[in-house]
Amino acid sequence: MYKYDEYDQAMVDARVEEFRDQCNRRLSGEMTEDQFKPLRLMNGLYLQLHAYMLRVAVPYGTLDSRQMHMLAHIARKYDRGYGHFTTRQNLQYNWIKLDDAADILAELATVEMHAIQTSGNCIRNISADQYAGAAADEVADPRPYAELLRQWSTFHPEFLMLPRKFKIAVIGADEDRAAMKLHDIGLKLLKNAAGELGFEVYVGGGQGRTPMVAPLIRDFLPADELVSYLEACLRVYNRYGRRDNLYKARIKILVHEIGADEYRRQVEEEFLHVKTLALDPPAAELERIAAMFALPPLDPTAPAEIDRSDPDFALWLDQQVVDHKVPGHAIVTISLKPTGGIPGDASADQIDVMAKLAREFSHDELRVTHAQNIVLPHVRKADLYAIWTRLEESGLATPNLDLITDIIACPGLDYCALANARSIPLAQKITERFANLDRQRDLGEVKLKISGCINACGHHHAGHIGILGVDRKGEENYQLSFGGSGAEDASVGKIIGPGFSEDGIVDAVEKALETYRGIRIEGERFLDTYRRVGSDPFKAAIYEKASV
């Protein structure tokens, strides 16, 4: 894991003092709310319906037990005893007082954490594959590059007042576990024919009101030119991205309006110029960073056999555990999606439990996934039963990874000032309807995602089943879409027909899944069946005598 040096620490400490000063100037009236807003946003502080929300950065979703314990401590001391893990691998507190914000940032700084650029029209926290460094299928660990980009983008003077927010994801494997093509910039590490490391660069993906899968802008960018190239990508966007309409300001609109070819031409022209400025850090800096992400000492002769005699453990094992690249080891995903729970929420006690497990069993490392779960990346297979037992005691052993109840949901109208409809109660109802685990397992992989408004924070466009809450004449109404994916086969879902009430949408999801069970071919997921047969059979089942 990356460790701060004196420079990193000094920067974060200075940021805390800057923010404290900004808060004081706001509280004294020296600054207007209009002037303060972008400053607090760039420190992760949002004003929601009932209180301030603070979003803490978890760079590329990686953290250690000390940091995890600090998140629990802050939840207890400044919030209501819980935190919410987000789709961008961060953590949010929903009940924060403005007066406490600077003190919280100061506490975070003691464990090398911050809330820098977790909101605002700037380059946000860089996200990455949650299995980075542990997965067998990766070309290289994406996190050293993500850290390089974290530093490059932190307080970047030219790109703090962009037309709109800017999200970057980096992956190093063919399987896309980070929804890379749905980011403003998606980077995929690969090797060329000569064995040199570089990136595929995708620009202009995103969700929101205008969902788009990012087009490929560069098929091979040498890895040591990454900063220069992104500088060119961002400069073209900063200069020509739309600023006349908030909803058309993301880079996807620019790329769409001028076309991927013209955007590429402009970037290449700027890149030729930028390359003369020597903006890329030297190889020694990447090596310094990469050394901190070295694989922990894992014994490849560790026993690979697992005692499956406890059936509940065996169920969990099959659903939540995948092989590590080192024999005798495994990657564990801890579900934060219990039946009837709030997707992504964890209590301070649960956060502490996960921290302790990471320290004892996972070389002091945890990951946050974009699907709002937690990963223990480096676990001995021989320890799995002990881990499961402890998770079970803390309500963290739900075996539902990638099943219908592993729902992504935004905070919705329960918290968010932008929302039109509630997301959380709907997610809870769906998990209750499908609580039977045998049924869930029979339905197989189904990625269901819920957004409480058109901004799509709940990734509904990328859901195999997507649900969008809208306001229809003062009533909450839910639109249903099928066929989205945030993975390597990224696609945007299509609305199936008229919307539903809260109960009606749960029925509709059930009918769709029963239809799938009836027509699926061996080995097909819901998404595959939908792609094969189209929407007609599903529509017929859902709208026949449906409670629309």
Add this chain to the structure above:
Amino acid sequence: MTLIRFRDDEAHEEPAVTLDAFFGQSNATAVRVEPGEDVRVLLPYLDRLQLIEIAFPKFRDGRGYSSARILREAGFTGELRAAGDVLLDQVVILRRCGFDALVSDHVLDADKVNEALARFPAVYQKAADAKQPVWALRHG
């Protein structure tokens, strides 16, 4: 209106003309660039320009930062002035992008400006100022 300069030479007296006026009047030595205008059209004329004023009608419109860097990267050494809705909390990034003067619609306290400029002990990336990024310090 506060004019704060980070240069030792005399402030340029001639009022800045619009880009349109500049191209219609070949002897102007000061020009004003609006957010939507492409500063690259000025590159052939940098030798005779003494002042380029970059307008910030709204502080949240960040196009002026790119304009400034492009001018400095092209070798412009005259006064680069940020003008308009310029706030204390922008001063650091303005300086880093190459501005060496600012004229604000608001009252800016010079001491506070200097305090802000001294706050951060290092920078993470190269920009248009002379600061060495931390990667250069780490491997210097």
